[in-house]
Amino acid sequence: MSAQDGVDPLVKEELLEKDRKYVWHHMSAHNENPMIIASGEGSWVTDIDGNRYLDGMSGLWCVNVGHGRREIAEAAADQMMKIAYATLVQSHIPAIELAAKLNEWLEGEYRIFYSNSGSDANEVAFKIARQYHHQNGKPSKHKFISRHRAYHGNSMGALGATGQAQRKLKYEPLGVGFQHVPPPYCYRCPFGQTKETCSLQCAKAIENAIVWEGADSVAGVIMEPVITGGGMLVPHDGYLPAVRSICDKYDVLLIVDEVICGFGRSGKPFGHQNYGVRPDIITMAKGLTSAYSPLSATAVSAELYDSFKEKEATSHFRHVNTFGGNPVSCKVALANLAIIEREGLVERSAEIGQAFRVRLEPLNEHPHVGEIRIFGSAMGIELVEDRKSMIPASVERVTHLILACKSKGLLVGKNGDTVPGYANILTLSPPLSSTDEDVNFII
Ligand code: PLP
Numbered sequence: 001m002s003a004q005d006g007v008d009p010l011v012k013e014e015l016l017e018k019d020r021k022y023v024w025h026h027m028s029a030h031n032e033n034p035m036i037i038a039s040g041e042g043s044w045v046t047d048i049d050g051n052r053y054l055d056g057m058s059g060l061w062c063v064n065v066g067h068g069r070r071e072i073a074e075a076a077a078d079q080m081m082k083i084a085y086a087t088l089v090q091s092h093i094p095a096i097e098l099a100a101k102l103n104e105w106l107e108g109e110y111r112i113f114y115s116n117s118g119s120d121a122n123e124v125a126f127k128i129a130r131q132y133h134h135q136n137g138k139p140s141k142h143k144f145i146s147r148h149r150a151y152h153g154n155s156m157g158a159l160g161a162t163g164q165a166q167r168k169l170k171y172e173p174l175g176v177g178f179q180h181v182p183p184p185y186c187y188r189c190p191f192g193q194t195k196e197t198c199s200l201q202c203a204k205a206i207e208n209a210i211v212w213e214g215a216d217s218v219a220g221v222i223m224e225p226v227i228t229g230g231g232m233l234v235p236h237d238g239y240l241p242a243v244r245s246i247c248d249k250y251d252v253l254l255i256v257d258e259v260i261c262g263f264g265r266s267g268k269p270f271g272h273q274n275y276g277v278r279p280d281i282i283t284m285a286k287g288l289t290s291a292y293s294p295l296s297a298t299a300v301s302a303e304l305y306d307s308f309k310e311k312e313a314t315s316h317f318r319h320v321n322t323f324g325g326n327p328v329s330c331k332v333a334l335a336n337l338a339i340i341e342r343e344g345l346v347e348r349s350a351e352i353g354q355a356f357r358v359r360l361e362p363l364n365e366h367p368h369v370g371e372i373r374i375f376g377s378a379m380g381i382e383l384v385e386d387r388k389s390m391i392p393a394s395v396e397r398v399t400h401l402i403l404a405c406k407s408k409g410l411l412v413g414k415n416g417d418t419v420p421g422y423a424n425i426l427t428l429s430p431p432l433s434s435t436d437e438d439v440n441f442i443i
Pocket of ligand 1: 151228
């Protein structure tokens with residue numbers, strides 16, 4: 001599509017006027033002239049002026065199968081005509097089929113609790129963890145350990161777990177009981193170590209936090225397999241297994257947030273499968289439906305679920321949400337997972353990452369590139385003022401680059417807010433269905 005195919009300028013002006021007057025944009029200052037996306041096909045989106053962009057972030061790390069999938073739309077329409085709504089106080093066919101399908105994707109046996117968003121899925125995980133300890137004879141276990149730079153959602157508990165100060169400013173106090181430890185940020189190791197001297201102090205920091213807080217007060221540790229939005233911080237291979245052992249030692253639950261890393265993004269079905277660990281609770285959203293419809297899930301190990309089967313009046317999980325596990329969304333998820341399986345998109349994700357790794361290698365010599373970090377098909381490029389000093393690139397430099405990419409037809413993301421010294425990591429996470437031409441275009 002070329003720029004001539006855009007809408008009439010008068011129609012556009014009218015839309016913009018309504019947008020300026022009525023729409024409150026997410027996570028951004030008031031924008032008088034936002035890009036208005038009108039359509040999408042594969043890895044590309046088109047704005048109302050008819051300009052095409054490669055959606056290098058799959059929206060917000062979520063459109064894993066790419067845009068314009070008719071079979072997903074047809075699955076939704078079909079389900080709407082059968083039954084658009086049924087509660088999960090009872091059950092319905094798409095929820096049953098999807099829970100079974102998710103168990104194929106997960107290693108081990110998990111119960112699936114459905115919600116609407118990644119934030120919801122994490123809130124559910126926290127409540128389940130606390131209730132589990134209550135019912136398992138350890139009612140004082142209520143705190144959660146998380147990491148600085150992590151993002152786990154926007155609601156009071158999930159934002160409490162989040163370790164990005166600029167996102168919390170003006171909203172505190174948030175959910176209580178969340179403690180933060182330094183992240184496994186090897187490029188700028190918080191413990192001053194190098195690859196050669198690393199002895200996983202970042203994992204030991206979790207053990208220290210548990211001991212200092214008192215193991216009897218700690219319910220769980222929450223982490224993404226790789227911190228994504230906080231800067232694509234790929235840990236040492238031994239990190240997640242070490243955290244698993246620490247959790248086992250202190251009877252602390254390991255909650256793995258797969259909201260971004262799940263559904264093929266990491267080159268495996270789920271991110272934690274790259275590290276050979278079995279979490280107690282796994283939260284998921286985004287790629288579950290490739291964002292064609294809102295849905296999230298909290299997968300809870302069968303052992304944990306057992307304690308919710310007791311016969312006391314309060315021993316079941318007393319949590320409901322009206323839309324969670326909506327039949328249409330579950331059907332959309334099933335159609336989405338069928339595409340990922342049929343087209344081998346988990347493997348494709350690894351291929352895309354490998355192409356980035358090999359072909360962007362020369363960028364490692366660039367004076368403003370500190371480090372390139374890749375996990376599956378997600379990539380972070382840490383920008384610096386110069387390689388030696390490692391001073392984070394200025395906000396101006398990063399903004400300039402993002403706008404330059406956009407002017408060439410590529411949408412890229414960055415970590416965090418526009419805070420000097422923090423938002424210096426460009427992120428890319430294109431649809432897993434990206435073609436070789438799409439990947440070439442990005443490179
Ligand atoms: N967890 C992670 C790792 C995320 O990146 C996000 C959102 O970006 C969330 C949770 C929250 O998901 P949602 O925006 O669907 O509430």
